[in-house]
Amino acid sequence: MTASTSAATELRAEQDRGRKVAQNREKWAQGRTYISAVVILFWCLAPAYWMVVTAFRDVGYTYDTSILPTHVTLDNFKTAFDTSFGNHFGQALLNSLFIGTVVTLVSLVIGVFAAYALARLNFKFKYLVLGFILGASMFPGVALITPLFQLFTNIGWMGTYQALIIPNISFVLPLTVYTMTSFFREMPWELEESARVDGCTQGQAFRKVIMPLAAPAIFTTAILAFISSWNEFLIASQLSSDATQPVTVAIASFAGAQPNQIPYTAIMAAGTIVTIPLVILVLVFQRKIVAGLTAGAVK
Amino acid sequence: MATEVGPTSVKAPASGGAPIHHAPKGVGEDNRIATQGRWAAWLLAPTILALSVVIVYPIITAIVMSFQKDAGLDPATGLFVEGGPAGFSNYYNWIFQQCPAPDGGTVDCPPGTLGAQFWSATGTTFFFTIVTVALETVLGFWMAVIMARAFKGRSLVRAAVLVPWAIPTAVTAKLWLFIFAFEGIGNKLFNTTVLWTGSEWPARWAVIIADVWKTTPFMALLILAGLQMIPAEVYEAAKVDGASAWQRFRMITLPLVKPALMVAILFRTLDALRMFDLPYILTGGANNTTTLSILVINQIRQGFNAAAALSTITFIIIFLVAFIFVRFLGANVVEQTGAGKGKK
Known part of the structure; x- marks a missing residue:
């Protein structure tokens, strides 16, 4: 009797110990996950934070x-928009907005x-078509630039908006097509089927049923x-x-008052202006x- | 999944769950395919047409140009060169680093000229590609494994990795230029006095670090998406069978995530091979950081046709690498993307 009780107690003690080890291991694993998470956060955010701090x-x-903002000022943002040193940042922002909008709209409508x-x-x-479109998106920009440079020089298009919009379509359109293809495959197409049963043509079913669903x-x-398109350089x-x-070109060639001194704070201010809307949008x-980003890679 | 398409083997695409039609196999089915084919042709026409204008036409023009001589003064020798057909001489000149000589033949390009940089630019391009993609794969995998775990604040980490990705490369380059400035935070933090953009290896590492920072998130998200496709039960079963963490990683995670991983590596490799913005802005291509893309851009203003030959060589190199990936390493992009083939 006593022997069996002690055996039972021992067993329970053993189980307790085992559970504790497992719990400890769990805690330790959780701890390591948190440490890794902090390292990732630091690695991804610290440089971006440094840009914003420097901008101010x-x-x-x-x-x-110093890690925290010191000598805070908004002057850098004024300098960024200042045109007296041959910078055109304000105009460049409008240009990027215009080019990006046109390229996006054209690619969406076609794609x-x-x-x-x-x-x-x-x-x-x-x-074959899918391969062609994917191949197009992997295409090196330099392979296009030489003939386009000559062509646009000959027909007097150098420095025009269309000279920037047309090549942009070459890499935005394939991206648009394959991202949307992946999204479309996930949609509830039974609804289209029902619409067709109710007497819609395939085109009508697409316009009236699928398009609203496809909006997101x-x-x-x-x-x-x-x-x-915004990032193209x-x-x-x-x-x-x-x-x-x-803007990418404006920032890359940003000049300061002294030719040999890079106006870092103004560039960081310009970089912040260019980046913040994107980061907000993305978040x-x-x-x-x-x-959308990973749509192509897994399915 | 949609099925393979052919004149005889026809099955409805069931990507959204329901098949598009219920007609039995037979004549009606063939008609349906023909109708769908006509529809598809109309729907695809604008895209194909647009891509033909913006990609196929320039490519053909570039190839035609690459067989023409550049007219004008040769920058290396100061001699006037007539235009006209050039045969393969533009290609020959790049690959053997030859420049026109006064006697009408060719000589080795003097050091420092663009013509003498082909092999160093090729080497630099491949060096950057191999090192950055390797680092990004390892780091990206690690990040993805962390982000796949359940812990408080996971969504914060997933949001944070999007920040480097969202920053334009031109801004990234300027940001790292500032971090790597002589008096910048990089040197202060590690208590070093390195002139990062001033000599070969620091300049190369500056480009590599900036590129890894900017593009690892993309890799991590692609791998994460692959990891999330693996059902948890598989791991549970392996655990019950007594597989160690390392065994689970090697025998389950790696093989199952491999298709997504290969596509991610392929995308990044092709992207790295055409690397331009980062070294162009960060180092200006100085100190052996000139990639093939930078060399093409520098050549354009010295002669279109030679630049066209070089860009065609670049294109062929990238094409070959992509071919090797798809053919020998099993990166099946078309199947992975878009209308995936129904293998099940």
């Missing part, structure tokens, strides 16, 4: 290293049909398209003029954006 720092304290066909219809050469997907695709750096240059639509 007096130019005389450019290289100040939505292709995405529908690829996601929804059965036809020959589907994979199209909106997300629009954000991704706009961002990639290579083509714009070669084909734009002072009057039509987008607000985070889930959708991530879904």
Whole structure:
């Protein structure tokens, strides 16, 4: 009797110990996860934070290293928009907005049909078309720039908006098509089916049933398209003029009062202006954006 | 999943759950396919047309140009060169780093000229590609594994990784230029006095660090999406069977995440091979950070046709790398993307 009780107690003690070890291990694993999370947060956010802090720092304290904002001023933002040193940042913002909007709209309007066909219809050469569109999105910009440079020089388009918009479409359109294709494949197409049973043609079913449902997907695709156009630098750096240059070019060539001194604080202010709207947009639509970004890679 | 398309083997695409039609196989089905084919042709026409104008036409023009001589004064020798057909001489000149000589032949390009930089630019491009993609894969995998775990504040981390991704590369380059400035925070933080953009290896590492910072999130999100496709039961079962954490990672996670991982690596590799913005703004291509893309851009104003030859070479290199990935490493992008093939 006593022997069996003691055996039972021992067993219970053993189990308790086992549970404690497991709990400790769990806690330790959880702790490590948190440490890793903090490292990731620091690695991703610290440089961006440094840009914002510097943007608000007096130019005389450019290289100040205190973590918190010191010598706070808004002068850098004024300098960023100042045109007296040959910078055109304000104009560049408008240019980027204009180019990005046109490129996004054109790509969406053209791409939505292709995405529908690829996601929804059965036809020959589907994979060839898909391969062609994917190949196009992987295309090196430099392979386009040389002939376009010569062509636009010959027809007098250098420095015009259309010279910047047309090449942008070459990489935004494929991105638009394959992001939307992935989104479209996820949609409740039974509804289209019911609409057709109710007597709609395929076109009507698309317009009246599918389009409203597809709106969020199209909106997300629009954000991704706009961002990639907004970030474009290579083509714009070669084909734009002072009057039509987008913000990326304006920031890259930002000049200060002294030719040999890089006006870091003003550049950081300009960078902050360019970045903050994007970051807000991306954070607000985070889930959708991530879904759109990764749509191509997994399914 | 949509099924394969062919004249005979036809099954309804059931991507959204319900098949598009219920007609039995037969003549009606073939008609349906023909109708769908016509529809598809109309719907795809604008995209195909637009891409033909903005991509196919320039490419063909570039190839035609690359077989033409550049007319004008040769910048290296100061001699006037007539235009006209050039055969493969533009390609030859790049690959063997030859420049026109006074006697009409060619000589080795003098050091410092663009013509003498082909192989160093190719080496730099591949060096950047291999190092950044390797670092991004390892770091991205680690980030993805962390983000896949359940812990408080996970959504904060997932949001934070989007910040570097959302910042335009031109801004990223200027930001890191500032961090790597001689008096900048980089040197102060590590108590070093490195002239980061002043000599070869620091300049290269500056580009690599900035690129890894900017693009690892993209990699991490793609891998995370792949990780989330793995059902939790698989891990539970393996745990019950006594598999260690390392075994679970090697035998379950890696093979199951491999398709997504390969696509992520392919995307990043092709992107890194055309790297331009970052080194162009950060180092100006100085100190052996000139990539092939930068070399093309520098060449444009010295001669369109030679630049066209170089951009065609760049294109071929990227195409070959993509081919190797798809053919030998099993990165099946088309199947992974868009209208995936129904394998199940």
